[in-house]
Amino acid sequence: MTHSYRHLSAEDRAAIMMMRATHSIRAIATHLGQVPSTVSQELARHTAAPIKGYDASLAGYRARLARHWPRHRPKLHPYGELFEVVGAGLPHHRTGNVRDGHRSI
Numbered sequence: 001m002t003h004s005y006r007h008l009s010a011e012d013r014a015a016i017m018m019m020r021a022t023h024s025i026r027a028i029a030t031h032l033g034q035v036p037s038t039v040s041q042e043l044a045r046h047t048a049a050p051i052k053g054y055d056a057s058l059a060g061y062r063a064r065l066a067r068h069w070p071r072h073r074p075k076l077h078p079y080g081e082l083f084e085v086v087g088a089g090l091p092h093h094r095t096g097n098v099r100d101g102h103r104s105i
Helices: 010-019 025-032 036-046 056-068 081-089
Strands: none
Touching (some): 010 025, 010 036
């Protein structure tokens, strides 16, 4: 069983916004041809405020921004003082071919 992922389109988000008031998540997912967890995650990630509800254009904007955010933050800031201290304490690796008499340390 192979899975393929596709992003929700603007039309999908508009359908979610219009159907949310009168249909269940499962019914919306069936209408869109998605699994219910996709619709549930979309609503959870891109609903700005519970009082305002889900806005399709704002959700699309937030989704585009999220595509460019790193999933994990680096443990050390690359220009920080600690990065320099840790980097200075690590041995430098030599690269080369073993046949030429060089080995990586």
